[in-house]
Amino acid sequence: MTVTATSVDESDRLRTQPAPAPWSAKLVRLVPAVAAALSGVLLYVSFPPRTLWWLALPAFAVFGWVLRGRAWKAALGLGYLFGLGFLLPLLVWTGVEVGAGPWLALVAVEAVFVALVGVGIAAVSKLPAWPLWAAAVWIAGEAVRARVPFRGFPWGKIAFGQADGVFLPLAAVGGTPVLGFAVVLCGFGLYEIVRLAAEGRRTRAVRRSTAAAALLSVAVPVAGALAARPLVSDKAEDGTATVAVIQGNVPRSGLEFNAQRRAVLDYHARETARLAEAVKAGKVPRPDFVLWPENSSDIDPFTNVDARLVIDRAAKEVGVPISVGSVVERDGKLFNEQILWDPVKGPAQAYDKRQIQPFGEYLPLRSLLGAINKNWTSMVRQDFSRGTKPVVFSVGGTKIGLATCYEAAFDWAVRDEVTAGARMISVPSNNATFDRSEMTYQQLAMSRVRAVEHSRTVTVPVTSGVSAIIMPDGRITRKTGMFVADFLVQKVPLRSSATPATQLGILPEIALVLVAAGGLGWAIGAGARGRRAGDA
Numbered sequence: 235m236t237v238t239a240t241s242v243d244e245s246d247r248l249r250t251q252p253a254p255a256p257w258s259a260k261l262v263r264l265v266p267a268v269a270a271a272l273s274g275v276l277l278y279v280s281f282p283p284r285t286l287w288w289l290a291l292p293a294f295a296v297f298g299w300v301l302r303g304r305a306w307k308a309a310l311g312l313g314y315l316f317g318l319g320f321l322l323p324l325l326v327w328t329g330v331e332v333g334a335g336p337w338l339a340l341v342a343v344e345a346v347f348v349a350l351v352g353v354g355i356a357a358v359s360k361l362p363a364w365p366l367w368a369a370a371v372w373i374a375g376e377a378v379r380a381r382v383p384f385r386g387f388p389w390g391k392i393a394f395g396q397a398d399g400v401f402l403p404l405a406a407v408g409g410t411p412v413l414g415f416a417v418v419l420c421g422f423g424l425y426e427i428v429r430l431a432a433e434g435r436r437t438r439a440v441r442r443s444t445a446a447a448a449l450l451s452v453a454v455p456v457a458g459a460l461a462a463r464p465l466v467s468d469k470a471e472d473g474t475a476t477v478a479v480i481q482g483n484v485p486r487s488g489l490e491f492n493a494q495r496r497a498v499l500d501y502h503a504r505e506t507a508r509l510a511e512a513v514k515a516g517k518v519p520r521p522d523f524v525l526w527p528e529n530s531s532d533i534d535p536f537t538n539v540d541a542r543l544v545i546d547r548a549a550k551e552v553g554v555p556i557s558v559g560s561v562v563e564r565d566g567k568l569f570n571e572q573i574l575w576d577p578v579k580g581p582a583q584a585y586d587k588r589q590i591q592p593f594g595e596y597l598p599l600r601s602l603l604g605a606i607n608k609n610w611t612s613m614v615r616q617d618f619s620r621g622t623k624p625v626v627f628s629v630g631g632t633k634i635g636l637a638t639c640y641e642a643a644f645d646w647a648v649r650d651e652v653t654a655g656a657r658m659i660s661v662p663s664n665n666a667t668f669d670r671s672e673m674t675y676q677q678l679a680m681s682r683v684r685a686v687e688h689s690r691t692v693t694v695p696v697t698s699g700v701s702a703i704i705m706p707d708g709r710i711t712r713k714t715g716m717f718v719a720d721f722l723v724q725k726v727p728l729r730s731s732a733t734p735a736t737q738l739g740i741l742p743e744i745a746l747v748l749v750a751a752g753g754l755g756w757a758i759g760a761g762a763r764g765r766r767a768g769d770a
Contacts (some may be wrong), residue, residue, distance in 0.1 A: 270300045272314040274319020280395050281324060284674035290392060294421025295428070296346035298368065300350055302359040304431075313352015313582040316343030325669035326392055332613070338594065344379065354750065357757040363447040365422035365755030372418045373411050374750035377743055380644065384592040388643045389676070392417050397682040401455065402708055403462035405687040408581070408742030409645055409735040411684070415746055416455035416757075424452025466686055466732070468705040470727035472657055475632045477726055478521035478555045479693050479712075480505050480554075481701040482530060488757055495532040498697065499541060501719060502530040503548040509721045510551040518723040522627040524552055527695040528559040528570065528639050529664040535560060535573070535581070542580075549577040556627050559638070559662045567619040570595060571634050572662060576625045583628070586621025587638040624650040632657060632728060635690075639663040642680045643667050648688065652736050657728040658691040659684065666698040674700050682708045687735045691726040694709065743750035 238675075246404040273296035280289035300312050321341045329337030351372055359365035372392075380388035393410035396402055396417060404413045426448040482502030483496045506526075512518045529572040533541035535558070549556050555576045561564035562584075570587035592598050604611040627634040635656025641647035642661045651659060661681050665674040678700055685692040685704045692704040699716035703724050712722040 235359055245455050254479075255527040263406060266300050266308075266312060269296055270315040270345050271319040273297045273300065274316040275323065277316075277395075278323045281672075281676060282395070282397065282679040283396045284557045285671055289423055290395055291421040292415050293416050293615055294395075295425035298355070298359070298365070298422040299429070301356045301368075302364075302425075304356040304359075306353050306356065309353045309356035310349050311719075313355075314345050314349035316352065317341075317348030320348070321345055321390060324672075324676075327673035330634075330669050330671050331667055335518070340387075343383070344390075347375055347379045352428060352753055357761075358753040361753060361757055362444070363421055363451075365426050365448070365451040366512070367757075368422050368748065369415050369419035370746045370750035373415045373743070373746045376414060377411070379749055384598050385589065386644070388645075391643075393683055394643075394680050395675065397679040397708060401459045402434070402683070402686055404455075404459050405683050406465035406689060407458070407462050407737050408738060409649075409687050410683065411743040412735070413643075416458060420455045420490050422451050423448055423455075424658060426451060444546065459490050463477055465689070466707045467550075467689065467729075468707045468709070470729065471574075472728040474725045474727055475523070475658070476519050476521045477691075477703065477724060478509055478524045479695045479701050479722040480524060480525075480526050480530075481699055481714050481718070481720045481722075482506075483717060489591055496540075498529070499531045499533060499544055502697075503544050504550040505721055506556065506717050507551050509723070510553070512721075513552070519725070521552070521554055521723055522632060523554050523634070523694045524549075524556040525558055525660050525662065525693055526558045527664055527697045527701070528572075528662040528676045529561070529666075529697060531558050531693075533560075534562050537560060546577075546580060548560060549575050555582070555634075555661070557597055557627060557634070557660065560663070568616055569621065570618055570638060570743075571621075572627075572638060574718040583625065585625035585627070585636045585638075587618070587641065588620045588621040588624075589641045589644050590620055591640045626651060626654050626655045626656050635659045637661050637684075639665075639677075640679060642684060648684050649739060652688045652690060652732070656690065657730055658726060659688070660693045660695065663688040663694060663696045664698075665696055674716065678710075682710065687728050687733065689731060689733050689736075691728070693726075717746050730759055751760055 239545050273293045276289050277293035280286050280293065296317055301309055321344050325341055326337060328340055354371040355368040358364055358371060361367055376391050380386040390411050392414035396413055401413055401416050430440050430445055430448055480502055482505045483499045506524060515518045531541055531545060535542040535545050546557055555574055558573045558575050560571050560573055562569045572585045573581050574583040576582045590596055596604065597611060597614040600611055633655050635651025637651060637659060639649045663677060678694060681692045681694050682704055685706050686708040689706045691706055694702045699714050701722060702710050702713040703722055703726065704710055706727060706729055712724050714720040
């Protein structure tokens with residue numbers, strides 16, 4: 235047998251090749267990916283309707299462990315998995331009536347923002363006091379997501395999962411950015427404490443400054459929340475008002491709601507008449523005004539005589555002004571409008587929704603979507619137009635600010651109403667198209683956070699529920715069930731003082747974005763210096 239040089243080289247190559255990794259080693263490599271996805275799910279579980287707000291802390295602790303020290307490509311993928319784990323279940327309601335396609339597309343796009351945030355967190359995780367920088371990067375990501383694309387989609391802000399949590403008073407300090415920052419910082423700080431404790435047992439060489447920074451990452455947010463508690467109050471400053479919230483219900487849920495417009499109007503008029511009877515019988519106090527939901531009259535009362543008569547009769551029966559949610563056409567444009575309807579004068583004031591919902595109230599990229607699926611364009615036949623300014627309804631000296639449904643998710647939309655003089659806030663909504671999903675509870679939690687953020691009573695009249703009355707300290711004192719006709723009546727405090735969050739406006743968010751930018755700049759600079767030193 236002749237042994238050639240080629241066969242010797244081949245046998246040497248085979249001997250020097252590493253043995254295939256065992257299955258256990260391959261599974262270990264999957265642990266970070268699985269942990270990233272599961273920690274995202276854990277974050278989702280911390281959101282309403284559950285009251286497990288504290289689960290956000292271990293969710294971010296695990297996310298910090300997954301990302302710390304990772305290269306950018308790995309961080310991008312792990313961040314995307316975290317985003318999918320969080321947003322897929324959180325936003326499942328978006329596909330209740332229109333199918334899985336739009337839901338999956340929305341999540342796929344929104345998770346990209348989380349993936350990019352993951353890259354930023356991995357970059358700053360090598361810096362001293364990294365939880366501080368990492369938490370700021372997360373809030374910077376939320377700031378971007380609340381603005382683009384299509385004027386943003388802030389759903390899933392960490393603050394909106396904290397309506398029952400100990401950190402809630404921080405909303406009055408700096409709004410949703412400060413509240414969310416405190417939660418994320420605390421979560422990353424918890425991981426850093428565990429990491430340093432393990433490292434200390436192994437090496438007994440942990441720097442005091444590093445340990446102190448980790449402890450402060452947890453202690454400062456908790457102490458700040460406790461210190462902010464005096465900012466939260468439900469005491470009246472400008473007297474009280476007796477408010478009535480009407481939930482007329484709908485004949486059936488789903489997109490067919492729009493084909494039931496007259497029935498929905500009649501339902502709300504009927505429930506208002508029932509309220510009027512209860513007032514006459516002395517069962518409930520006479521309200522100062524009545525609040526109907528968004529879309530309670532999708533028939534334009536300015537062009538339809540029947541709708542005008544129904545609303546006018548309801549106002550006269552109850553004897554006080556009604557805020558009616560309607561769809562109004564002016565100069566060929568559609569507006570989602572709240573109309574203050576006086577029992578004597580008729581329509582007195584109007585507010586046009588300013589933050590309209592993409593793919594629900596207007597259709598971006600209409601021609602492109604129509605080319606893909608004509609059914610999508612038929613769902614929104616005509617785009618709504620935007621309102622241009624905040625409007626505060628004035629009823630007998632009570633000033634009512636309005637944030638219609640989707641607007642409650644946007645910091646500026648609610649803040650504008652308060653700075654315009656609102657002594658209380660109403661969030662008229664229509665959730666009938668989302669059936670019995672978690673959407674209505676997620677939105678209700680936003681209104682609770684807004685109540686504390688601006689120290690105002692918040693009312694939430696909803697066509698099909700859950701309607702509620704929320705005190706300035708975030709407590710729900712009255713609420714309805716879902717898909718029932720009902721009304722709520724309560725005397726509520728009116729307040730005029732401005733919280734630090736109201737006064738500071740967008741400044742806390744800008745400050746946190748600048749902190750994030752500073753941390754990323756430091757990390758990039760340190761990486762460049764390290765590479766130059768390696769080359770040398």
